[in-house]
Structures are given as structure tokens and as C-alpha cells.
Amino acid sequence: MKTRITELFGIEHPIIQGGMHYVGFAEMAAAVSNAGGLGIITGLTLGTPEKLADEIAKCRDMTDKPFGVNLTFLPVVNSPDYPGLVRVIIEGGVKVVETAGNNPQQVLPYLKDAGIRVIHKCTSVRHSLKAQSIGCDAVSVDGFECGGHPGEDDIPNMILLPRAADELEIPFVASGGMADARSLVASLAMGADGMNMGTRFIATKEAPVHENVKKAIVAASELDTRLVMRPLRNTERVMTNEAVERLLEKERKLGADLKFEDIIEEVAGVYPRIMKEGEMDAGAWSCGMVAGLINDIPTCQELIDGIMAEADALIRQRLTGFIDA
Ligand SMILES: Cc1cc2nc3c(=O)[nH]c(=O)nc-3n(C[C@H](O)[C@H](O)[C@H](O)COP(=O)(O)O)c2cc1C
DSSP, X not given: OOOHHHHHHTOSSSEEEOOOTTTOSHHHHHHHHHTTSBEEEEHHHHOSHHHHHHHHHHHHHHOSSOEEEXXXXXXXXXXXXXXXXXXXXXXXXXXXXXXXXXXXXGTHHHHXXXXXEEEEEESXXXXXXXXXXXXXXXXXXXXXXXXXXXXXXXXXXXXXXXXXHHHOSSOEEEESSOOSHHHHHHHHHTTOSOEEEXXXXXXXXXXXXXXXXXHHHHHOOTTOEEEEOGGGTOOEEEEOXXXXXXXHHHHHHHGGGOOGGGGHHHHTTOHIIIIITOOTTSSOOBOOGGGGGOOOOOOHHHHHHHXXXXXXXXXXXXXXHHHHO
């Protein structure tokens, strides 16, 4: 399948693995890229330029296909060494950067000068247009369904994707709630040039996370995510568990008085305990509603090959069949 996204990134299939904290290590990115998609290392999980440089080198040893690095701009007090991270991305010969969080304007000139393609992930049409206007090459349009941070507008992809298609000139991928061939074909029909998946890629053989995480996603239904931190305007969609229910109880009790310090136990530093140790009740971890569509733990190759084969059949048989009937 050839789309503006496969052409832009030099990949075989229009499928991207979004950056994921404590999931997007070299093993994950290389497995997706080797299967013909675009794998992405999560820059902030590595934290320092030295560690990110090592991870990029490791990924290069594992694949000769293109892969990317995610740079998430967070509203934090102790800002990570973004200039250092950008330097090792450029020196490491990375060809694609996925930016997310705040406006990536501060790093864009350096990335563009180095010939790096930039895809910015955002949750609204206005932020997509902003990304286009500052020179991003593509956008990842993340709907309300998504695992992680859906923003504060709550617009699901049935509306958000065609709205983005109506306004944008640069190519975009559909993100949030994507799991299979139906997701891909629907995204293409709504004007996207491919899809980005997060949660689906965690439940794969190569995902470098504890088996408990994969099992939790397979066991969960579409009813098992919750939105947390809305009172802080930092909404995150997470898998429900004991810690999340406790956090939500604090939100109900404290209302508008809620501060980050009140929920620090449930959200700060919990990712290594969950993703590495498999302590599933340690705190709040991002997970999409799409968990309801995930029932197996395939290899990335099996997952992507299956999606592309079924997409072909969907388009050629089911859809064409309606017209030819
Ligand atoms: C466990 C997890 C961690 C994530 N961490 C990040 C992150 O650090 N930076 C980022 O830009 N997006 C992050 N995301 C969002 C994904 O890149 C992607 O946009 C999202 O998962 C898409 O929705 P889906 O899960 O329904 O496929 C994370 C998602 C998950 C599930």
C-alpha cells in the first residue's frame, strides 16, 4: 500500500507505533520497523542524551529500516535536556522525530536543518493547523479514544479525522482506538494516510514489558479505562485499577482544590514498577479504549501482516462488492 505517509517516511506499510513511556525501547521500535511499519523510541524514557544515543545505536543494530524517536514536551519544572536529546538524535542519523505535548517550535529548526522528518502528535484541528504552519511534515491526529493524553476537547475520531482532512494540507495519520484492518481502512476513508497505534503494540511478543501488562490489556474490555487528572487540565486515559480508583476518589473529594501533590503517589514514578516489574496496581498507566478490541499477543510481523492482508480483502471484496452488487 502506498500513501503519502509511506512515501514521506520510506516505509512499506502506513502503520506507526507511537512513542510510549517505558515501552518504546529499541526492541519495540526495531520489531515494528522490521515488520514494515515505523517504530519509535521514546526519548524521555531514556532521559539523558547519553542513554538515548546508546538506545539509538542499539536499534540501528537491530534493524536497517527507518525508525523514529519521540520527543514529548512536558509542562514540568525540571525540564529534560532537550538540546542534548536533539543533538544525539541528529548525530545518530535518525530520520524521523515524533513530537508531542507542547508546540515543538523550539526544536524544529535543528531537526529540519538535519533533514529529519517531523510528525507532531496533537488532539485538535487547531493544533494540527499550528503544526502545519510552523513546518511539521505530518500530523498524528489523536482522538478522544486514545491511550495517554487526549487533551481537553473530547472529540472522538469519527468527527476529528474528517475535520482534520477538511483543513489540513500535510498528510496525517489517525491515532487513538486503532487496532486492526477495520481501523486502517476506516482511517483511510476519513482522509488519513495511515494509522498510529499505541496500546495495540504493547500486546505483542516483542514489546519489552512485563507479561502482566500484556495480559491486562487482553483481559480488559472497552469499559476498563478511566480519565484522570481532568481537574488539572492534564487529562490522561489510563487502565483502571486500585490506584486509579483511589485517585478518582481524591478528585471527587477535593474538586477544584486538587493539586498535583495530592495524587503524586498514584502517578509519579510508577511506570518502571508497572512496565518492568508487572505490579499492575502500582499506579495510573496509559491505556486506550481499544483494549476492548485486543484479544491476542502476536509478533509485530504477524500483527502488521494480518492488518495489511485483511485491509486488502476489506477494500477489494467487502467495499468493492457493495458497488459492484
Ligand atoms: C503506555 C503508554 C504510554 C504512552 N506514552 C507516551 C509518551 O511518552 N509520549 C507520547 O507522545 N505519547 C505517549 N503515548 C500515546 C501513544 O503514543 C499513542 O498516541 C496512543 O497510545 C494512541 O492511542 P491508542 O492507545 O488507542 O492506540 C502513550 C500511550 C500508552 C498506551
